[in-house]
Amino acid sequence: xxxxxxxxxxxxxxxxxxxxxxxxxxxxxxxxxxxxxxxxxxxxxxxxxxxxxxxxxxxxxxxxxxxxxxxxxxxxxxxxxxxxxxxxxxxxxxxxxxxxxxxxxxxxxxxxxxxxxxxxxxxxxxxxxxxxxxxxxxxxxxxxxxxxxxxxxxxxxxxxxxxxxxxxxxxxxxxxxxxxxxxxxxxxxxxxxxxxxxxxxxxxxxxxxxxxxxxxxxxxxxxxxxxxxxxxxxxxxxxxxxxxxxxxxxxxxxxxxxxxxxxxxxxxxxxxxxxxxxxxxxxxxxxxxxxxxxxxxxxxxxxxxxxxxxxxxxxxxxxxxxxxxxxxxxxxxxxxxxxxxxxxxxxxxxxxxxxxxxxxxxxxxxxxxxxxxxxxxxxxxxxxxxxxxxxxxxxxxxxxxxxxxxxxxxxxxxxxxxxxxxxxxxxxxxxxxxxxxxxxxxxxxxxxxxxxxxxxxxxxxxxxxxxxxxxxxxxxxxxxxxxxxxxxxxxx
Amino acid sequence: xxxxxxxxxxxxxxxxxxxxxxxxxxxxxxxxxxxxxxxxxxxxxxxxxxxxxxxxxxxxxxxxxxxxxxxxxxxxxxxxxxxxxxxxxxxxxxxxxxxxxxxxxxxxxxxxxxxxxxxxxxxxxxxxxxxxxxxxxxxxxxxxxxxxxxxxxxxxxxxxxxxxxxxxxxxxxxxxxxxxxxxxxxxxxxxxxxxxxxxxxxxxxxxxxxxxxxxxxxxxxxxxxxxxxxxxxxxxxxxxxxxxxxxxxxxxxxxxxxxxxxxxxxxxxxxxxxxxxxxx
Numbered sequence: 001x002x003x004x005x006x007x008x009x010x011x012x013x014x015x016x017x018x019x020x021x022x023x024x025x026x027x028x029x030x031x032x033x034x035x036x037x038x039x040x041x042x043x044x045x046x047x048x049x050x051x052x053x054x055x056x057x058x059x060x061x062x063x064x065x066x067x068x069x070x071x072x073x074x075x076x077x078x079x080x081x082x083x084x085x086x087x088x089x090x091x092x093x094x095x096x097x098x099x100x101x102x103x104x105x106x107x108x109x110x111x112x113x114x115x116x117x118x119x120x121x122x123x124x125x126x127x128x129x130x131x132x133x134x135x136x137x138x139x140x141x142x143x144x145x146x147x148x149x150x151x152x153x154x155x156x157x158x159x160x161x162x163x164x165x166x167x168x169x170x171x172x173x174x175x176x177x178x179x180x181x182x183x184x185x186x187x188x189x190x191x192x193x194x195x196x197x198x199x200x201x202x203x204x205x206x207x208x209x210x211x212x213x214x215x216x217x218x219x220x221x222x223x224x225x226x227x228x229x230x231x232x233x234x235x236x237x238x239x240x241x242x243x244x245x246x247x248x249x250x251x252x253x254x255x256x257x258x259x260x261x262x263x264x265x266x267x268x269x270x271x272x273x274x275x276x277x278x279x280x281x282x283x284x285x286x287x288x289x290x291x292x293x294x295x296x297x298x299x300x301x302x303x304x305x306x307x308x309x310x311x312x313x314x315x316x317x318x319x320x321x322x323x324x325x326x327x328x329x330x331x332x333x334x335x336x337x338x339x340x341x342x343x344x345x346x347x348x349x350x351x352x353x354x355x356x357x358x359x360x361x362x363x364x365x366x367x368x369x370x371x372x373x374x375x376x377x378x379x380x381x382x383x384x385x386x387x388x389x390x391x392x393x394x395x396x397x398x399x400x401x402x403x404x405x406x407x408x409x410x411x412x413x414x415x416x417x418x419x420x421x422x423x424x425x426x427x428x429x430x431x432x433x434x435x436x437x438x439x440x441x442x443x444x445x446x447x448x449x450x451x452x453x454x455x456x457x458x459x460x461x462x463x464x465x466x467x468x469x470x471x472x473x474x475x476x477x478x479x480x481x482x483x484x485x486x487x488x489x490x491x492x
Numbered sequence: 493x494x495x496x497x498x499x500x501x502x503x504x505x506x507x508x509x510x511x512x513x514x515x516x517x518x519x520x521x522x523x524x525x526x527x528x529x530x531x532x533x534x535x536x537x538x539x540x541x542x543x544x545x546x547x548x549x550x551x552x553x554x555x556x557x558x559x560x561x562x563x564x565x566x567x568x569x570x571x572x573x574x575x576x577x578x579x580x581x582x583x584x585x586x587x588x589x590x591x592x593x594x595x596x597x598x599x600x601x602x603x604x605x606x607x608x609x610x611x612x613x614x615x616x617x618x619x620x621x622x623x624x625x626x627x628x629x630x631x632x633x634x635x636x637x638x639x640x641x642x643x644x645x646x647x648x649x650x651x652x653x654x655x656x657x658x659x660x661x662x663x664x665x666x667x668x669x670x671x672x673x674x675x676x677x678x679x680x681x682x683x684x685x686x687x688x689x690x691x692x693x694x695x696x697x698x699x700x701x702x703x704x705x706x707x708x709x710x711x712x713x714x715x716x717x718x719x720x721x722x723x724x725x726x727x728x729x730x731x732x733x734x735x736x737x738x739x740x741x742x743x744x745x746x747x748x749x750x751x752x753x754x755x756x757x758x759x760x761x762x763x764x765x766x767x768x769x770x771x772x
Contacts, residue, residue, distance in 0.1 A: 036750055036757075061750075063725070069646045069652035072701075075752040076534030076602070082540060083756035293764050 014195060018489040029105075029126035035060045035119040037079075051098035062109075062124055067094045067102055076111075080120070086111045092129065104133035129342050156248040158182060160231065162241035164205050176227060176248055178217060190216040190224055197229075204431060208233045208242065214251065227253040227472040256353045263437060275330030280296050282323045289316050328380065328462035329442055335466050339490065342374050342420060343367040343404055349382065350404070353389055360399025363389070369406040371418045373491035377465045387456040388424035388483050395428025402426055408489065419469065425482035431475040439473055460485065511590045515556040515671070516532035516563040522548030523530065525620060526593045526681050529555050530584065532602025532626075532702045537600070538560025542759040543766070550770075551597065556587060558604075560692040571695055575702050579605070586654050587620045587736065594618035597770065601755060602626050603700040610705065613713050622716040623766055626752055629705040637706070638730040644719040653694045662723055709738035716742040717769040725751040743769070 006244070023030060029046030031039050040056045050057075052063070063074040070093040081088045087110040094102035106127045114118045150157050156173030160166045169182035178186040189197050191217035204211035211231040216224040229245025292312050292395070299305050327333045338450040350365055357363055374381075392402040402424065409419040431439060438444045440461040447452030457471070460483065469487035511517070518537065528548055529540040537555035544553050557564040568675035573579040584607060588596055598619055598686055600608035605627030612619045615702045630638045632646050688696070716739050720732035729746065736744040 066649070068641075069649045071725060072649055072697075074536075075724075076532065079751055080535045080539050080753050080756050083753065084535075465523070 029124075029128070031057075031124040033062060033122035034122065034125060037063075037122070040121070047096070047114075049103060049126075049128060053098075055066055056098075065095055067096055070094055073490075082109055082111065084442050086113075090232070090481075091135070095126070095377060103307070104129045106132070114296075154250070158248065160244040162205070162243065164244070166199055168411060173248055175223075176217075176250055190218040192216070204231065204233075204244075204288055205434050207477075211244070211246065214255075218422075225250055225252045227251065266353075267441075270441055271330050274326050275332050278323050278330060279332060282320075282327065285316065285320050285323060289320060292316055312389065314490070322455070325459045325462075328444060328466065329455070329458040329465035331465055332355055333466060334464070336375050336382060337375045338428050339373055339375050340378055342369055342372050344405060345378070345381075346406060346422065351387070353358050353404075356389060356393065357402075361393050361396065364401050366403065366405040369408045369420045369489075370404075372408055372489045372492075374420065374467070374487055375490045376487065379461075380463045381468070384460040384485065385422065385424065387460055391456055391483070392424055392426035392481070393429065395426045395430070399446060418489060419444050419486045423482055423484045425480060427480040429479050430477045431473075433476050436475050437474055439475075441472065456484070494684075499673040508648055510765045511583070511586045514565045515587055516565075517554060517556045517587055519590075520548060520681060522546055522551050522552035522553050526588070526591060526596035527551035527553050527772060528584070528598050529553070529597050530544060530559065530590065530598070530600040530604035530607060531561065532600075532604050533696055534602075538562070539753065540599075540730055543755045544631060545601075546763045546767075552593060554587075554591065558696075559583060560696060560747060561688055563672045566689065566692075574695065574697060576606050576609055576704065577699060578614075580604075580607045581614060583617065584608070585615045585618065585739060588615070597621045597623065598622040599625065599766065600627075602628075603703075604703045606703060606708070609708050609712055612714060613708055616714065619714055621770065622714055623719065623769065624716065624735065625719045625755060625762070626724055626732075627676050627718060628728045628731045628737060629709055629738075629766065630703065631701045631726075632706075637734065639727065640725065640728045640731060641701075647703060650698055706734075706738065710740070712739055713741055715769075718742050718743070718744045719747060719765055721747050721749045721751060721754050721758075723750040724752050745769075 005431060024044040026043060026045055030043040031042075031046060032041040032055055038061060039057055039340045047054055047057065054067070058370075061094050063071045063079070064162075065075060074093070078091055079086055084160045087108070089108050091107050091109075093105055093107055095105050095447060097103050106129045107124045108127075109122060111122050115118050151172070152168070156170050156176045158166050158169040158173050166182040166185060168316060169185075173182060173185075175178060179185060179188050186194060186198060186201075197213045197215050200213045201211060205211065209457065210233070211229070214226060214228045218224070227248055229248045231244040233242050233244055235242050240366055279321060284380050292309070295309060298374075299309055324333065345368055347367065353363060389402055389404070396402075403426075405421075405423045405425075406416065407421050409415045409417045409421075415421055440457045440459040441454075443454040457473075461471045464487065465486050467487050469485060472484040472486060473481065474484070475481040516537070524575050527544075529537065529544045531539050536557045540555055544555060547553050560566065560569045561572065563604050573582075584598070588611075595617070596619055598608045598611065598621075600606075600623070602625070602657050605624035606629060607628075608622055608624065609627075612622055628639065630637065632643050633639045633641065718732055718739070720727060720729060722729070732744055732746070736742050747754050747758055747761045747765065749761060751757050754762045
């Protein structure tokens with residue numbers, strides 16, 4: 001047999017020294033266990049990590065080297081697992097170092113069997129997981145914090161996949177939409193707003209654009225809440241499809257404020273137009289009136305013209321009355337305020353109003369503002385109350401009670417201190433919200449064309465504002481209307 | 493937000509759902525007197541397979557999972573019911589009533605040994621013999637009584653379970669926002685049969701390791717076999733001896749095995765000991 005060729009030295013070393021070194025100083029701990037679980041071999045890395053003496057490790061069982069919780073879990077979970085599947089992978093334990101400190105590790109174990117399927121030995125590989133455990137704890141902490149944070153937010157949060165399906169949503173999200181599961185959130189959108197919302201959503205998904213949509217929530221009979229939903233696309237690493245994250249927010253207040261602002265804008269435009277027109281018409285009418293009146297003397301010997309004169313005079317007077325109402329509405333009227341004690345005044349009106357009531361309607365009075373004194377143009381006030389009573393009667397064509405009442409501020413929560421209220425209510429046809437919003441505009445009428453010109457409530461509104469107060473209207477279709485004149489009181 | 497309607501429906505379904513489905517009751521076959529095997533804290537009915545299959549020659553062998561373990565119906569789990577071992581014992585009684593096959597041999601491993609004791613106390617007419625494998629009526633030392641653990645050690649275990657993720661490091665809470673739709677990261681094929689929902693495992697651990705059923709032992713008068721291992725840190729020999737002393741109709745057999753699961757580490761010995769007891 002020829003002498004062995006000068007084999008590379010390294011090969012020889014790898015066979016013995018290097019292999020041994022690889023075992024002893026591998027970047028992980030190695031332990032070999034007898035089939036009954038006793039440790040028969042352990043490498044230097046493991047001993048260095050734990051600070052345990054080799055003699056202390058050999059002969060003991062792996063679970064003896066763990067913290068108490070680890071021992072119990074090893075016996076109840078992982079020893080059975082090793083028996084049943086022949087291995088376990090990446091199990092997190094804490095080793096107990098010689099100084100009593102826990103060392104976080106990840107452990108793999110595998111049974112080696114012979115040809116007769118008998119366990120020959122068990123190999124355990126231990127990886128130091130100190131850093132990893134720290135990251136995990138940190139990640140866990142951040143997750144908890146984020147979660148707590150999300151739950152405190154007034155907005156709902158969600159995450160959607162590339163197809164727009166919501167895969168995660170905060171509790172607030174579901175509460176805002178009034179749903180139990182975020183899956184079919186679109187069904188929570190009010191039917192009228194759903195097509196638009198869906199369109200916006202699909203466009204955003206297709207083009208990868210930000211998604212913004214405002215919609216109402218389909219709900220019971222309560223006033224629907226307005227929500228605003230926004231989402232942006234998140235590009236994922238690699239080939240993963242993009243996802244969306246977004247928020248949903250209650251914008252009901254904002255929507256209401258917007259509507260109110262539009263109403264106010266409209267009101268001030270109407271008021272300005274009315275005022276300008278009425279003011280100029282009024283000047284012209286004064287000239288006509290003076291001229292018509294001065295004609296009266298000239299026509300004494302022209303009796304055939306008497307008819308024309310009368311018609312002209314009455315028409316001019318009617319025009320003047322109309323214009324004066326418009327002036328009141330626009331707040332430009334020359335009011336001549338006087339002081340009146342309100343309850344006796346209303347009681348007096350009672351008799352005067354009685355003439356307006358037929359057999360089917362009745363006036364009831366409930367006056368509870370004794371001693372309250374107003375400073376107001378009584379002619380205007382009387383006219384305003386007459387208008388309200390006429391409206392109430394018209395709202396109850398089949399008959400009913402018209403209620404005239406008064407009370408002082410502080411007696412109920414909706415009345416300010418320093419105000420008294422004169423209210424006229426009926427149980428008539430009432431108004432829906434849209435009608436109510438326009439009710440006080442000049443020339444808006446609910447009565448048949450020709451029956452009323454629609455200046456009643458605008459007059460009342462103007463009277464209230466001129467007196468430094470306001471007109472509040474409450475109405476529901478089918479249950480009736482209450483008009484409240486809130487007026488400042490001067491003496492009590 | 494609680495959906496009252498579906499909650500009510502769930503409750504109705506729960507009430508009418510069969511006990512067998514709830515506890516994943518599996519018939520291993522065989523004929524003869526019923527033999528019911530119960531798993532302990534940690535795994536599921538699979539840990540009995542090798543032993544249980546040996547008894548089909550003389551018994552109708554039945555396995556099941558405790559609620560919260562294995563393939564039981566997790567929706568049937570409730571922290572109130574399973575705060576005490578009695579909750580699990582009630583399930584055992586219900587299973588036997590539903591099977592309606594006469595008196596049964598009950599084989600309980602680990603904590604299921606005490607569950608068996610409680611079930612026998614509640615409905616003795618359902619049981620012929622009781623086999624307790626590595627039983628412990630109380631894990632915490634108490635005066636002269638040796639349970640194997642100090643109160644401090646059990647506190648440490650429970651504290652650890654409350655504050656930590658034991659075992660699988662993938663136990664990171666993947667649910668950030670309360671919609672648990674995360675893909676089962678850990679459906680990693682392996683490790684799965686000893687896997688429980690961490691919250692349920694935590695609760696079961698508390699129920700198990702803080703239980704004290706010493707006073708129940710003497711009420712069991714049916715023939716009882718106590719099997720224990722030579723070396724078991726969960727249920728040391730002294731505990732087995734205590735159980736034997738307290739149960740008048742019991743015999744104690746110490747297996748030459750180590751660890752807490754002789755049904756896995758020494759299935760032949762375990763089978764033989766049970767067989768000897770049953771034919772005697």
